[in-house]
Amino acid sequence: MLPLKEKDKPIIQKLLSAGCCARCILRFCCVSVQAAYRKPPEETLEELQIFINDTKNDKCQDSVALDSTDEYKSKDAAESETSEDPPNKRAKLETSITDAQSEEGAAAVVKLKDGDSRVCVVCLGILQELCGTTQAVKITEAVKAGNYEFDTLVLSVSLPAQLCVREHSCWLHVKKEVREKGLVLNKDDVIQVKEAFKWIMQGMVAKELGGTAVVTKVSPFEVSVEFTHSETDADCHFLAATCPDCFKPTKNKQSVFTRMAVVKALEKIPDGKFLKHYPCPPKQPTSSCSPQEVQCLRVSVFVAGRYNKFCRSLPQTPWVIDGERRMESSVEELIAAPILSAFRADGFNFSSSGREDVDVRTLGNGRPFAMELLNPHKSRFSKEQMKQLQETINQSSDKIKVRDLQIVTREAMSRMKEGEEEKTKSYTALVWTQKPIQREDISFIDDIKDLTLDQKTPLRVLHRRALAVRQRAIHSMSTRFLDSHHFYLRLKTQAGTYIKEFVHGDFGRTNPNLCQLLKTNTDILELDVESVDVDWPPPVPE
């Protein structure tokens, strides 16, 4: 038995003759009993017909019969129970039935079926044939085809924007009737198409998937179904003329008639104006919505670690100039390829705690990095499996090495970027001097502590960074004499210090620089990063 009341009758009548489907009628009667929507729509329609035809069912009987279902009733219906219900508009009801009968000229059952086969003027078929086993099977097949690893899934539905216009028109249609009856019903209390769709589909999909929990709120795995209805796309267009400020074109949008914009415009438009431009109730469509491809999306997984770079001809990220590739590989790609295939992800975003030049090696404990893996089809990895994955990366190339590979949270990733400016870094540079040097000529450098540099943005990066003078500290230096023109310089610096420019001076734009300290031209021949002192990600014990 449907949780309906005497006062729902006129609404049901009106909506039936307007061409609403059974489930949309339940929605407009604010029925919030999920089970009511899961019934086959033909049955519901039949019940609705019987309910409104049941003229002998006087008020007294009605309330008795419905007492047991009181708890199912929507809040609004319950609140307004005390209001006096005027008698049904019998005349109108009979007209609609006669109409149907004349069309059919056959038995009641046939008539009901035919009524149901018409596409609903409000939901455009979404709560009709698009909301059944066929659709559930389609969704399930898409999920299975992706071969995803998941515990729960959440369904999301994207509906054509014009559905809001039709919903509004229909609401105005019954609102009139409702006011005559003195019933207080709010537009917000009408069950949304989306909600009803999910109530019906969640169980079906869960069953098809063999009992997987299909949850309503949050799940890392989202399966979206989208419906479009080109036949009625023009429904929204009149709103652009009435509320032009709601429909401003933006770069990324294909159409200005987004759902959000339409909802906003409908909130603004006065009823009278709406009714002038749009039929009430909405016009009968000839076709149902077209379901688009089912999209599956697993939320990103984040993987972090530290990397070494042993090669002086390997950029950190793909190096492209004028659309042409400069080096054949990159640190990012060498690390990402095995991870991407293990997680079966669609793509990735790589970030690291600073970066080194193509000709610079990164030794020692390596440089922290993190990767966002987009839509990973596999996401459960044991510590052992991560170790194995790290091993695969390290076997794949001798140009790089990875350690401490682990899955981290999105939040933990910010730890890496926090450290970027304050933390220290250690380097070793191979320095050439123009003037011949002896051991004692360079030993004074070992005593220099906390030297502050004024570094103008190096010419090397000036095309992509703002011009500024930045103060950076060299905390300490030590030298290792090599020959009369060469020595190794070890530096411990504040992160963000440009070492190459400190050595060659960058046209005198870094002050002081090594040329000034040694009173001769100096140049840098090789550079290694010895340590990046960021204590993230945590070490992974052997």
Next chain:
Amino acid sequence: MESVEHEDTKANAPSVIDRYYTRWYRADMKGKPCEDHCILQHSNRICVITLAETHPILQNGRTIKCINYQISNGCSRLKNKVSGKSKRGGQFLTDFAPLCRITCTDETEYTIYSCIRGRLLEVNENILETPNLLLEKPSTEGYIAVILPKFEESKSITENLLNRDEFENIISKRSSAQSQPS
């Protein structure tokens, strides 16, 4: 770091300029004999304007009296300011825009020009305090200005300039012409 032999590696080894910049020249600027300019273009399209070694300022043991970036009553290159990554607000220069005027102690005066179209990023203020930088290190610390050509013009701006070989040809012709008795 592995130990590598570096004996005399630097004698013929490329310098910073050799490694990252291309040298371009403009000879006899505005028809004035020997007023040669050198434009160092970085692979990232940024250009550093310097005096060519052959410029009269660097000849005959001249010393500099003053350098003036105020090129007219209304315009000083010292007032140039750029902000942000996109370098908004920089003065836009064309080929023959003057950058500064240099007066030597022998009262000769020379104007240094932009040589290329682009946005002025900075001028070298160090040479105001230490004019000798210009004489001692004309192609590095004694640079005049840094200019950023438009992205779409970064290739075409050098079309009117001489490359190193062409410039050296001109120089050798010039010196042979000078050595011939007139």
